[in-house]
Amino acid sequence: MFNIASLMIKLVVLFLLLIFCFTWGFSQNKTAVINGKVLNHENPAIGFYVFLINYRDSAIxxxxxxxxxxYFNFDNLKEGKYLIALINTGYQNKYSEIITIDRDTKLVSLPDLTLKKPDKNLNEVIVSTSKPYIERKLGKTVLNLESNVFGLGSTGFEVFETLPGINIKSTELSLNGKSNIAVFIDDKPSNLTGENLIEYLKNLPTNNIEKIEIIDGNSAKYDAAYNGGIINIKFKKGKNIGTNSTISTGGGLGLNYRYNTSININKRTAKSNLYLNYDFAKIKALDQTFLNRTINSNPLGRSAFSKTIIDVSNNDIKTRNNHSAILGYDYQIDDKQSLSLLMNAFSNRMFSDELNQSLISHDELDSTINSTSLENRLLTNLSGNIRYKKDLDKKGKTFTSAMDFLTFNRNSEEDLNSVYLNHNNAEYKAPLLFNNQTPSKINIISGNIDYAIPTKKALLEFGFKANTVRISNSRMINIQSGKTYIQNPNINFNYQENIIAGYSNYAYKNDKYSISAGLRLEQTFASGDTSVNSSLIDRNYFSLFPNLSLTKQLNKKNKLALNYNKGITRPRYDQINPFSYFLDQFTYNQGNAQLRPSTINSTKLEWELDAKYVFDAHYNYTNNFIYTVYKQDFRNNVAIASMQNFDYRQSIGISLSVPITVAKWYELGLYAEGNKEYFKYLDASNISIFNSSLNASLMLNHNFQLPKAIKATINMLYETPTAYAVYSFKPLYFMNIGFSKTVFDKKGSIRLTATDIFNTNSNRYSTNLAGINLIAKDKTETQSVRLNFSYKIGKQTVKAYQKRKSIVEDEKIRVGQ
Structure with missing residues (x-):
């Protein structure tokens, strides 16, 4: 057992060493102060709100x-351009001239600002302006859903399918060939992975989502499991003083139906912001799976040879009822301290009505199994975050602490009835009744502290984090064949994982280049047992994760960045659960408690031109890559799908992001990516299986400004055939189209969309392992027509000091800063 005291000593020694190395050259940090006076007519204005606004993005x-x-006063200000804004009920909004703070600025004293009563003839303008759907910078891509036609009435999963660089295979997400990515919600880890994450995204309406950020995880501050990248879902928050809200509703028709409704409420004052988002969605859709499996009963090629073909078709009508809510509160305690609270909850009730038919043939049809299944499943999730931040001095030293928790529950009960027919369509054995109950519970608690020491051009960060996970799963099966009851004992699986981590990160920046280097240490303790095996998992390991980033400003238009980082992908909790789950009579899913973590080494070179064109070349090497492999039991023709460790996955590729203004009324966003991928897998017979391919993808976003203020958008995606793990995937392609128009003095919006208009969005794949040849197709109900409406309530406008469009946000290096 690894000694925790030994680990703590290592962390302390490391941090003291890094502090000694990095702080010797730290100099005094010059900070600037802005002060001024506000008058109400000719008298002092007492107790009036004053805001300091970032000139570039209008953020407070x-x-x-x-x-x-x-009088008012703002101190501890960084270099940049600012505005002073006076926003008070009953008065015109007043803005100062642009204030520039540079490295030599110490004090800016403004001339008196005088409040005026509103002029009834003075028109108001909306502060927030329309942004392009996709904005890409070095290390970051932003999708502005609020300004996009598909921002209403879609689901999170449908948006994820069109994210640049994102690849979805079954329940696996990868970004530019890296699978160690995480999904955040409002800058906080969601702690959802695999099937649980996919289910959350499929039931998450986009109505209350403002934007989605894809951020490089190239910082030791992040968990090593996030180094592949972070997908941050940002929900809407009001930016104006006072109370405002947005309501939206809509529905759609395909083979089945869907409808949704949502509300966003926000109350902001000078020192606090309280916000609530609630979404409800009901989606009824058909999921189809077609699987053809050819089995050689003598795969080693001896004289005896037999071939069995099992042809499975599965039609599953799922009805999902989803409630999700986010409650947040941000409070500025004083000039130096802030506190934020965030609660996220969802409940998803799914009813599944499934019809499965298996045709078993040798040279001709031998028998048929018809199965019907009814499943009732409830997923509930409650997570929360509390964060405290304090400015320790006027030089910018900060202390931050945070605590997160998550409670996830899954309760599922399935009743399956199978009827066995011979080639004459007559029953040849008693029907099988199968009842399966699989409750599971996940509890996660984590806490971290971070300390930042800035200087004029550098920043040193270090911190600690502790994370604990407790999981309990049960499987209760009742089987009845005819009048015979088959006894099956209940099985429990319990798993716990503790991770202790520490990091240090150093960043330096001047006018021409910047450098960031960091090191993260993680010690993992993992144990798991079942009711029949008390020591199924007992694993402790210590890992180091370095990262390095170099950025060079070549000239005003060109910028280069080189990044390296090492990360880890630990097996998901459901992947190490040893239970077997029934898919059909001849196919099972089974967990693998012996899975080992994957380590990923990633390198990327990026070039940015004119602050909008981005080109990158990347290379990733994954050791112990994890993916699904089918294994055949020749005694009963059952195929068992389970996660296995591959020797490696290698990916080398390039990507290009180009926004093109074709005409004043036509904007085109182009994203293209090409990769050469290699996989190596060692099967149970110690036979090395190699798979590789050259693949590419192209995404086009066409945006049109039509007459009468109507906007139109067409999304197009194409992926070439590709090799992935031990599978070969056929091309994937689909197209969506949508129209939007503002109504009711721009407070309302109507959006009409048609998704997958040619009904081509499906996964088609095959594999040919020893003794088994599998061809499969997974098709969900993606083709539909949807109509959605939203309306803003409350004061949505403020007076602008000048008519201008806000430009792209400042590129953030880290989530939440």
């Missing part, structure tokens, strides 16, 4: 109120 940096003499 700080806020305060005037004192009893009408």
């Amino acid at each position: 940096v700080k806020s305060t109120t005037t004192n009893n003499k009408g």
Whole structure:
């Protein structure tokens, strides 16, 4: 057993060493102050709101109120351009001239600002302006759903399918060939993975999502499991003082139906922001699986030879009822301290009505199994985050602490009835009745502290994190064949995992280049047992994860960045659960408790031109890559699908992001990616299986400004045939189209969309392992027509100091900063 005290000593020694190395050259950090006075007519304006606004993106940096003499003061300011804004009920919004803070600025004293009563003839303008759907910068891509036609009435999963660089295979997400990615919600880890994450995304309406950020996880501050990248879902928050809300509703028809409704409420004051998002969606859709398996009963080629063909078709009508809510509160305690709370909850009830037919043939049809299945499943999730931040001095030193928790419950009961028919369509054995109950529970608690020491051009960060996971699963099976009851004992699986981590990260920046280097240490303790095996999993390991980033500003238009990082992908909790799950009479899913973690080494070179064109070349090497492999039991023709470790996965590729203005009324966003991938797998017979392919994908977003203020969008995606793990995937392609128009003085929006208009979005794949040849197709109900409406309530506008469009947000290096 690894000694925790030994680990802590290592962490402390490392941090002291890094602090000694990095702080010797730290200099005094010059900070700037802005002050001024507000007048109400000719008298001091007492207790009025004053806001410091970032000139580039109109974001509120700080806020305060005037004192009893009408004065205000903002200190500890970084270099940049700012505005002072006076936004108070009953008065015109007042803005200062642009204030520039550079490295030599110490104090800016503004001329008096005088409040005025509103002019009834003065038109108001909306502060938030339309942004392009996709914005890409070095290390970051942003999808602005709020301004996109598909921002209403879609699901999170449908949006993820069109994210640049994202590849979805079954329940696996990867980004530019890296599978160690994480999904965040409002800058906080969701802690959802695999099937649980996919189910959440499929039931998550986009109505309350403002934007989705794809961020490089190239910082030791992040968990090593996030180094492949972070997909951050940002929900809507009001940006104006006062109370406002947005309501939306809509529905759609395909083979089946869907409808949704949502509400967003926000109350902002000078020191606090309270917001609530609630979504409800009901989606009824058909999922289809077609699987053809040819089995050689003598795969080693001896004289005896037999071939069995099992042809499975599965039609599953799923009805999902999903409730999701987010409650958040941000509070500025004083000029130096802030506190934020976030609660996220969802409940998904799914009813599955499934019809499965298996045709078993040798040279001709031998028998048929017809199965009907009814499943009732409930998923509930409650997670929360509390974060405290304090500015320790005027030089920018900060202390941050946070705590997260998650409770996830899954309760599922399935009743399956199978009827066995011979080639004459007559029953040849008693029907099989199968009842399966699989409750599971996941509890996660984590806490971290972070400390930042900035100087004029550098930043040193270090911190600690502890994470604990407790999982309990049960399987209760009742089987009845005819009048015979088959006894099956209940089985329990319990798993716990503790991770202790520490990191240090150093960043330096000047006018021409920047460098960031960091090191993260993680110690993992994992154990698991079942009711029949008390020591199924007992694993402790210590890992180091370095990262390095170099950025060079070549000139005003060109920028280069080189990144390296090492990360880890630990097996998902459901993947190491040893239970077997029934798919059909001849196919099972089974967990693998012996899975080992994957380690990923990634390198990427990026070139940015004109702050909008981005080209990158990347290379990733994954050791112990994890993916599904089928194994054949020749005694009963049952195929068992389970996760296995591959020797490696290698990916080398390039990508290109280009926004093109074709005409004043036509904008085209182009994203293209090409990869050469290699896989090696050692099967149970110690036979090495190699798979590789050259693949590419192309995504086009066409945006049109039509007459009468109507906007149109066409999304097009094409992926070439590709090799993945031990499978060969056929091309994937689909197209969506949508129209939007603002109504009711731009407070309302109507959006009409048609998804997968040619009904081509499906996964088609095959594999040919020793003794088994499998051809499969997975098709979900993706073709539909949807109509959605949203309406904004409350004060949505403020007076603008000048008519201007907000430009792209400042590129953030880290989530939440």
